[in-house]
Amino acid sequence: MGSLSLAVSDIQTSTGGMRSSPTLLCTPLMGTTVDQMLIEMGKAKEVGADVVEIRLDCLRKFSPQQDLEILIKRSPLPTLVTCRPFWEGGQYDGDESKRQDALRLAMHLGASYVDIELEVAYEFINSIHGKKPENFRVIVSSHNFHNTPSSEAIGNLVARIQASGADIVKIATTALDITDCARIFQIMVHSQVPTIGIVMGERGLISRLLSPKFGAYLTYGALEAGAISAPGQPLAKDLLDLYNFRLIRPDTKVYGIIGKPVGHSKSPLLFNAAFKSVGLNAVYVHLLVDDVEKFFKTYSAVDFVAGCSCTIPHKEVALHCMDKIDPIAKKIGAINNIVRRPDGTLTAFNTDYIGAISAIEDGLGVLNGANPAVGSPLAGKLFVVLGAGGAGKSLAYGAAQKGARVVVANRTLERAKELADKVGGQALTLEEVADFHPEDGMVLANTTSVGMKPKIDLTPLPKQVLKHYCMVFDAIYTPKDTRLLREARESNAIIVYGTEMLIRQGFEQYKNFTGLKAPEELFRTLMEKHA
Ligand code: NAP
Numbered sequence: 001m002g003s004l005s006l007a008v009s010d011i012q013t014s015t016g017g018m019r020s021s022p023t024l025l026c027t028p029l030m031g032t033t034v035d036q037m038l039i040e041m042g043k044a045k046e047v048g049a050d051v052v053e054i055r056l057d058c059l060r061k062f063s064p065q066q067d068l069e070i071l072i073k074r075s076p077l078p079t080l081v082t083c084r085p086f087w088e089g090g091q092y093d094g095d096e097s098k099r100q101d102a103l104r105l106a107m108h109l110g111a112s113y114v115d116i117e118l119e120v121a122y123e124f125i126n127s128i129h130g131k132k133p134e135n136f137r138v139i140v141s142s143h144n145f146h147n148t149p150s151s152e153a154i155g156n157l158v159a160r161i162q163a164s165g166a167d168i169v170k171i172a173t174t175a176l177d178i179t180d181c182a183r184i185f186q187i188m189v190h191s192q193v194p195t196i197g198i199v200m201g202e203r204g205l206i207s208r209l210l211s212p213k214f215g216a217y218l219t220y221g222a223l224e225a226g227a228i229s230a231p232g233q234p235l236a237k238d239l240l241d242l243y244n245f246r247l248i249r250p251d252t253k254v255y256g257i258i259g260k261p262v263g264h265s266k267s268p269l270l271f272n273a274a275f276k277s278v279g280l281n282a283v284y285v286h287l288l289v290d291d292v293e294k295f296f297k298t299y300s301a302v303d304f305v306a307g308c309s310c311t312i313p314h315k316e317v318a319l320h321c322m323d324k325i326d327p328i329a330k331k332i333g334a335i336n337n338i339v340r341r342p343d344g345t346l347t348a349f350n351t352d353y354i355g356a357i358s359a360i361e362d363g364l365g366v367l368n369g370a371n372p373a374v375g376s377p378l379a380g381k382l383f384v385v386l387g388a389g390g391a392g393k394s395l396a397y398g399a400a401q402k403g404a405r406v407v408v409a410n411r412t413l414e415r416a417k418e419l420a421d422k423v424g425g426q427a428l429t430l431e432e433v434a435d436f437h438p439e440d441g442m443v444l445a446n447t448t449s450v451g452m453k454p455k456i457d458l459t460p461l462p463k464q465v466l467k468h469y470c471m472v473f474d475a476i477y478t479p480k481d482t483r484l485l486r487e488a489r490e491s492n493a494i495i496v497y498g499t500e501m502l503i504r505q506g507f508e509q510y511k512n513f514t515g516l517k518a519p520e521e522l523f524r525t526l527m528e529k530h531a
Contacts, residue, residue, distance in 0.1 A: 023212040025245065026051040026080060026220050027236050028229035032060045034067050038074060043223055045076045047236045051112070051218065055229060056083035056102060057092035064102045072109045080113040080139070081106035088117045089143050089230075100124055107136055113168070115139040118157075121164035139196065140166035148173035148180035148199055154187050162193055168217055170196040172230065175204030178289055179298040188214040201232045202263070202288055206256075208234055209285050212248040213304070221245075244272050248283050254304040255513055256287040258295065258318070259311035263288070267309055270506055270526055274519050282306070282514075289314065296321045296346065307339040307513045310348075315390065322348040328401060331422070332393045337509045349512055352391065353398035355505030360443065360473050361402070363496040379403035382439060384469075386430065386460050387447035388415040391475045395445045396423045404443070409433035411448070434461060437468040444488075445473045451482040459483040466491040474498050480531070503527055 027044035029052050031037040037054065044052050054071050056062060072079050083099050084090020092099055100123075103114045107128060112135065116124045121140040128138075140161045149157070154171065161169045169191060175181060184197040184207050194217035199207035211219040221236030222228040239245040257267045263286055271284035287305075289295045292314050299305045310318050315334040319325060322338065329335050329350035337349040357378070364377035383404035385396045392408065396419055400406050406425030410416035413429050420427035428436060430448075450460040456479055466472065472488035477498035485495045503523055510518035 022246070023216045023248075024050040024218040025236060025239060026053050026218050027223050028053040028055055028220055028227070028233075029223075030055055030058050030227045030229060032058055034059065034070055037071055040223055040227075041071075041075050041077065044236070047221075047223065048240050049077060049221065049236050051078050051080055053080040053082055053115075053220070053229070054106075054111075055090075056081065057085070057090040062102075064098075064105055068102065068106050068109050068111075072106060072111050078112035079106075079110075080115060081111045082115040084115075085117065088119070088141075089145055096120070100127070104128060107131075107133065111136070113137050113139050115141050115170065118142045118161055118164060121161070121166065125165040137167035138165070139168040139170050140164050141170035141172065141196075144173045145200070146174055147176055148183055151183045151186060154183055158187055158191060158195070166193065168194045168196060170198075172198040172200055173204075175199040175201045175207070175232070177291065177294070178203045178206065178287060179291075179294050180204065181207040182298050185210070185214045188216050198230070199232075200230050203290075204232050205234065206285055206287065208232070209239065209243050209245070209283070210248065210254060210304075212245065213250055213252055213254070213283075215250065242268060242272060243285060244276055244283055247276065247281070249281065251281065251303065253280075253282040253306040254285065254299075255282060255307045255309075256285040256305060257309040257311060258287045258289040258292065258314055260288060260290060260313060262286050262311065265309075265311065266527070266530055267506070269530060270523050271510065271513075273522060273526055274510060277519050277522055278516065280514060292318045293321050300344065302340060302342060302344055305340065307337075309509055310336050310338055319348065322346045324348070326350065328353060328397055332397050334390050334393065336505070337512055339512050349508070350394060351505040351508035351512070352501065353394035354508045355503070356391075356395055356445070356473065356475065356501040357398035357402060358504055359496050359500035360399075360445070360471065363471055363473070363494050364443070366494065376402040378443070381405070382407065382442040383445065384409060384433060384436070384442055385419075385445050385447060386410070386433065387449075387475075388412070388419045389447065391447035393419060395447055395473075395475070396420075396425065399443075399445070400424060407433070407436070409436075430460065434465055437465065440468050441470045442468055443471045443473070444469045444493075445475070446482075446484055447475045449476065451484055452476045453478045457483060459487065463487040463491065466493060469493050471496065473501075475501060477502050499527065499531075 027049035029037045029040045086093045181199045188195050188197040196218050208219050221239045222233045257265045268284050275282045323345035324347040326349045332350050335348035337351045339347050381404045383399040384407045388410040400423040406423045408416045408420040409428040416427035451458050466488050471494045473496040474482045474484050475498045507518035
């Protein structure tokens with residue numbers, strides 16, 4: 001499929017002004033008894049949902065007249081009633097006419113919506129012809145648990161659903177790749193009737209998070225992790241609090257973190273809170289990406305994707321998709337920050353080295369009472385980097401750029417040599433560096449994973465060597481206070497935590513995305529709270 005270059009104006013005009021109301025948040029009730037569902041309704045309202053979906057097929061026992069009356073009348077929120085049959089991925093395997101009777105009864109008892117499957121929609125809608133209460137709407141749904149068909153096939157499906165007499169079209173497909181969501185976004189933007197478009201599965205998450213951007217009528221958010229009604233469904237609480245769902249509009253800029261895996265990243269928490277704190281019309285989402293090139297080709301609009309952070313395993317591959325690369329990032333051979341310029345081109349940075357080096361410079365500044373106007377306190381320093389992986393490269397190039405004399409020590413000497421050659425430095429093995437102290441007042445930066453959780457008793461250098469260093473930095477941030485840093489402190493060295501590198505690279509990313517200074521205190525508070 002082609003790229004999703006939907007401009008804001010496209011979205012607004014193509015919906016012909018129909019998208020007047022914001023996307024509703026619906027929480028499915030998955031209780032197995034009426035009492036459980038009543039409790040869940042209360043919680044859904046507390047969380048901030050707009051609608052509850054009563055999943056009749058989840059009830060172990062069901063007395064239509066009595067139970068529906070209780071559930072619909074006592075609901076503190078408008079109700080959507082669904083009784084999903086087995087043949088459409090639900091739990092109901094009883095008589096079809098009884099199922100449709102229950103849905104008709106729900107309509108008469110005041111449900112705001114019922115959801116009926118496309119296969120039986122004609123029959124159901126005919127049966128209620130002329131009897132529909134005002135403000136009652138029929139959602140006609142189609143679920144595909146295998147894939148997301150072509151745009152043409154989805155278009156045909158929408159036409160069939162519309163022809164059935166649906167008030168609201170619902171299409172749920174399955175994401176095999178994050179770019180599958182683009183086809184559903186296009187359908188939602190161009191649909192002439194209110195549409196619910198969902199791409200199920202982890203790779204379809206953005207179809208839910210960004211549903212307000214593309215004018216979805218409604219999306220689903222679970223009450224709790226164990227109560228999702230479809231694969232990949234986020235929590236209602238996360239939609240509202242983590243992703244600022246209510247603030248997303250058609251012209252909202254979309255940022256995110258691309259990686260695989262990516263769900264563990266705390267970046268959405270930091271960036272969304274930061275955007276909200278200054279009223280920026282932007283959202284930052286988790287982007288589970290398999291194929292970076294396909295991702296950037298598909299989401300090529302200036303507002304989507306407006307920029308992204310980049311993590312494992314894409315830091316090197318993504319380089320090939322960029323129009324412009326910061327010279328140091330190019331030398332390091334890895335990027336972690338990508339910004340789309342107004343002309344649509346992509347520029348990449350490596351903010352890891354900026355974060356680490358600025359933290360080390362500030363630490364040395366404290367030590368020397370240095371004046372920043374004089375230049376970097378790293379200039380002329382002997383700078384020993386342990387490790388030659390991604391973080392090692394960032395530190396070695398960053399320090400060399402500031403005029404430090406760089407030594408790279410690594411378990412695999414070949415890798416140390418390769419990096420040392422590139423930065424004009426010296427290479428050592430980890431054993432050799434233990435006896436290496438040509439002078440005092442050196443700077444040490446550990447970028448190996450030695451000492452990282454769970455092996456927190458390990459350290460990459462013996463304590464007795466540390467007296468030759470005036471400053472010790474450890475890139476590891478789990479735990480924050482590593483054995484290396486504890487022993488360095490005891491040896492009277494200034495220490496710089498890996499968390500400082502982590503947070504400062506975030507400040508830099510924020511600046512690149514927005515052109516604004518990051519709200520540093522907010523970032524720090526959130527990092528501490530969610531460590
Ligand atoms: P990487 O590319 O995989 O490199 C790992 C490095 O550690 C290599 O030099 C490797 O040596 C060395 N190493 C691994 N196990 C070792 C062992 N048992 N003994 C001696 N050396 C060993 O990883 P990376 O991305 O650079 O990350 C390295 C560390 O930095 C991790 O703890 C990571 O969490 C941290 N980090 C922190 C930040 C931050 O913001 N604070 C950012 C990035 C990374 P070989 O070459 O011999 O394999």
